[in-house]
Amino acid sequence: MDPKLDSKVPVGDMAEKWTHYKGSVPLVAPNNKRRIDVIIIGTGLAGASAAASLGELGYNVKCFTFHDSPRRAHSIAAQGGINAAKNYQNDGDSVYRLFYDTIKGGDYRAREGNVHRLAEVSGSIIDQCVAQGVPFARDYGGLLDNRSFGGTQVSRTFYARGQTGQQLLIGAYQSLSRQVAIGNVKLYNRHEMLDVVVVDGKCRGVIVRNLLTGELERHAGHAVVLATGGYGNVFYLSTNAMMCNTTATWRAHRRGAFFGNPCYTQIHPTCIPVSGDYQSKLTLMSESLRNDGRCWVPKDPADRLKHPTQIPEEARDYYLERRYPAFGNLVPRDIASRAAKIECDNGKGVGSTGLAVYLDFADSIKRLGKETVAARYGNLFEMYQKITGDNPYEVPMRIYPAVHYTMGGLWVDYNLMTTIPGLYACGEANFSDHGANRLGASALMQGLADGYFVLPYTIGSYLSGEIRTGKLSTDLPEFEAAENDVRSRIEKFKSLKGNQSVESFHRRLGKIIWDYCGMARNEAGLKKAIEMVRALREEFWKDAYVPGGSDEFNPELEKAWRVADFIELGELMCIDALNRNESCGGHFREEYQTEEGEALRDDQNYMYVAAWEFKGEGAEPELHKEALEYEVVKVTQRSYK
């Protein structure tokens, strides 16, 4: 075992680990909680739920968001739903099944102990959200409704129309707001974290920039929690919101937090296709659509530009139903995405770009009636029509895969602590629960599990050792040094008076990563991409142009910092993808596939978490391996046939 990567998963039966942990973890008494400061960065599902819960427990919480309000975090855009092993449908669901589906869905690259705990707390999340007033969908009897998502054969997904993320986030935001009103949480809107401060090997605070005034502030805490989301925007075009970025996690990485599995990125199969060069982002169409929509392409490439209603049934290839009869259109995301790519690569892609497949609701409308389909997906259909101008009730949607989520993130142990003691990572910002591929409706589950039901217990095990530390000072030389580092980097951006906009660099980075480290990767391409990203980085620091000053509201300066960090991360992603000589989940190396074109894992050599240590600017990062040991699940070739 790598001495720096102790997963700290408790010993004992899988089903008892978390129970035993909770019964034996050291606690912090209420009178001591008042003397402990916790800093939380980010107010999405993970951050807001953690801030609210820790505030309720009596810790002094400071919570930071770069948005104008905590309610804007990108969790709000999640559409389809949240999984929980409630078995309200009596269809054979259980904690074990949710655990098993998640491990299998992640292509046997997630840590069993963490995933089992996630499945165990999933039911409590639904209870908590309902108690907050989250208006989940209900049946006529007034009880909660469920639907199915990819990679499962039960209906365990709770949903609130197509706005589940919004309703869950507002629930967490309201709980957070209550703690702000009580005074347990101090909220800092429009503040962006630009560095973590490490004192004597422990994380002791952060440097943040007030985005309105440009002022740099020092904040000390006995623990710091990063709940800052994923890094999908490294691809420039993704379904992430425009401001989603890696800066907090990347800065922590540079200060000593290992980055886990950066190459595991999720390409979501059902997004509105790219239409032009000016495009700034891609829009997701919820996976729930695959409950009632059928994916197809014309059998004959010559038909690809024909109007879809002119293509008769026998000339269509419902390729998912054909290749994966057991799961059909509800195969996991990585498999559905790759299948769409294969059809388009074979010249059967539809629309003017040839990079799209049909998602057709005609059969469902015939079977269920337009009204039922509208009740299930009305707002998604409207959104599609607003963006494309086409009416999906009459013509099939055109969809194509797009970057959506990042399974990789900061390496954390069972306590959600990074390799820097006192620094935690929650939600999409950590690497822990989804392995090489995340199942639909599991991101909301994990974000809220971490914030409501995991961190409030696990953080106590560390903070119980901090009750004698006392108030922390921000006058320490480490704070000064970190602030000076941030200031000099800002000066460097300000001095950039080249000829190219930051946006144009971001676009170019995204194209490199998409072309060589996207849905399919190979050795030669990745090597080339690493060179290209390095060259891009050099060019950025020579020829970028950043308008405006640093002591004012300056969104271009914010963007410059974020893009510079994305360029560094992009290189690490390619290095990680090159290292992993196998295919698993969202990481598909063309050299490693079965005869049928499925991902071919190499469990002998790669059943580990790749955790990368930063070794200095320009230096090769060092690889550490956390071996994955499966105590319960039998590791096999994943099959959805």
Next chain:
Amino acid sequence: MKLNLKIWRQGGRYKGEFVTYTLDNVNEHMSFLEMLDVLNESLIGKKEEPVAFEHDCREGICGTCSLVIDGRAHGPMQGTTTCQVHMRHYKDGETIVIEPFRAKAFPVIKDLVVDRSAFDRIIQSGGYVSVNTGQAQDANSIPIEKEQASHAFDAAACIGCGACVAACPNASAMLFTSAKISHLALLPQGQVERQRRVISMIARMDAEGFGQCSNVKACEAECPKEISVENIARMNREYLSAVLTSDIA
């Protein structure tokens, strides 16, 4: 197509004035904000200061984008945020006037960016159910009639963008505040704090400097989530009932 953009600039070298820009290469499939991206790229190319505007998800749900476009909050389309407006709704040669959301309680930060944190303070004053993590009972132990849950959802769909305030001649935040009060008053979970909530949130709303409702209903017309003014009527009933029957000051 070619467009003339008359944009409000404020802060830095601009005291607060309209500046006109001409944009030649607008594609009809662009979103409105992508059109502004193109403008900003061209300004940066000329080493001029880009126009500050707020945006994030660009799928109509985060509530970050704003803008009054040709006098209408979030532009010309019904039930649509600015980020979901596409340029296919404009004609070659048109002039588009772009302003920030204007209200005393939403001070301008820069150009088209305003401070909407008053909304957070209204929620902090009571827009929640007081339930600590871990206190909840089993989710199905609170059955809620389907239609009732659906009405609560309609109110809860508010994205907190502030268009209702920008559209209202009195800059009233009644639609925003009443949407939260309705969401929670319509659900069994919200009953315990029902009276305290409405009294406290209305007091906060008034203290923030928002105006009163005079039944113009522009808020409902411009709301990108089509939140109904019925919520305002409900809030008024809730308020009256609370002040008459409770002893909460």
